[in-house]
Amino acid sequence: MNPLISVIVPVYNGEAFIEKCFNSILNQTYENLEIIIINDGSKDKSPEICDEFAELDERIIVVHQSNVGLSSVRNKGLDMASGDLIGFVDSDDSIHPKMYEILLKHLNDNDADIAMCGITKVYNANISEHIKGSDKTITNQQIHSFRQEEAFQNLFNEKNLAMVVPWNKLYKREIFKHVRYPDGKVHDDEFVIHHIIQATKKIVFTDAILYYYYHNDASFTNEKYNLKRLDAIEALRDRVLLFELQKYNYLLQQVTNTYLHLIIIHYYSVKRHFPSEKKVLSELKNEFRTGFKNYKDILNEKDKMELKLFLYHPSVYSRFIKIRKKLSSYFGQINDISLCQYK
Known part of the structure; x- marks a missing residue:
């Protein structure tokens, strides 16, 4: 056939x-x-x-x-x-x-x-x-x-x-x-x-x-960042709703964490490329606030604490991420040195 x-x-x-x-x-x-x-x-x-x-x-x-x-x-x-x-x-x-x-x-x-x-x-x-x-x-x-x-x-x-x-x-x-x-x-x-x-x-x-x-x-x-890319947030929101409706609890934590972090990524992208789009930035913060409120109970404590920083203020979250990257790089170098001692 x-x-x-x-x-x-x-x-x-x-x-x-x-x-x-x-x-x-x-x-x-x-x-x-x-x-x-x-x-x-x-x-x-x-x-x-x-x-x-x-x-x-x-x-x-x-x-x-x-x-x-x-x-x-x-x-x-x-x-x-x-x-x-x-x-x-x-x-x-x-x-x-x-x-x-x-x-x-x-x-x-x-x-x-x-x-x-x-x-x-x-x-x-x-x-x-x-x-x-x-x-x-x-x-x-x-x-x-x-x-x-x-x-x-x-x-x-x-x-x-x-x-x-x-x-x-x-x-x-x-x-x-x-x-x-x-x-x-x-x-x-x-x-x-x-x-x-x-x-x-x-x-x-x-x-x-x-x-x-x-x-x-x-x-x-490969285009420069534009506001059309915000559609990705809507797509992830739809995925969250599907997993919630179907009671896929084993996936809901992952997709919610991804969804909330995606909002953060786009918030900083809009702020960098379109700083005058105050309404868009406000809408993104509101969507994050609503999403966090609705799903915070299913997040693990580590993710919840990190996301709370953005909820408190985006600039606080941004500083936290920069410090974490520096610490990760520093301790990574120490680990590399330590490993070299045993080679």
Whole structure:
């Protein structure tokens, strides 16, 4: 059985890299693909390139529309998809020729709802050299499967990036039956990942490097700090509410601590880059105050005492962090010296 995979590719002003991206999808060893390319109001030559590729391969469907943003494009792709399985590829990235073949095998072998792979950041367009490196990781790949609880826990460790991003995965279509990306939001993957995990029973992961994430200096993640990034706080607040509603008490302490510290990080970022935004700063302090009041009883004593300093005054908290860093550096040097005596 060769189920149809719908691959959704959002495009916006990507003339410099979309050919590489499209070719990497067309060259998949697994060929039963429906490739949905949505040109989201590009102002360069991307529309013409998309149409040229559609003429080359009947598996490609191209949609041209006015610019509405990444979240809406992904939702449109989901609404259009006719495949039993769903994949996403960002238009400035590329994938290994065997990515979907390997992910489908692991999905079936492990009776999983999602199969995901390792990713690597690339800085040039020479994909062939990356493929050679990936081939070694495929030969020696380690397969891990985890249930819902462990998947949630991976949002708080080194697997966070691979877990959160949408494009290194193969999903069963039903995962998105009640899940859509929030329109007009950045960090849209942070908004939906906990709902996606909530809709799954089992996820399988291979550490084989099959997805090549291109370092694009013009991408949102490399932009100078702006107020749109505050959406991340809303995404974490939504995650807190989900864990509270589902009574995931083993996760609620972690996500609450992360949420409150994220507010602090953005408070200082706004104060540094937009010091005149007094209303935004006030709103952030109010959100922190409300969050701390509502969830202080589930925090451990160490985190609670630290967070109270910000509640007392942000400048006090800032001085505390600076002193702690200096002490950590000092005692770290002493430990290094002490260790050297025993070598």
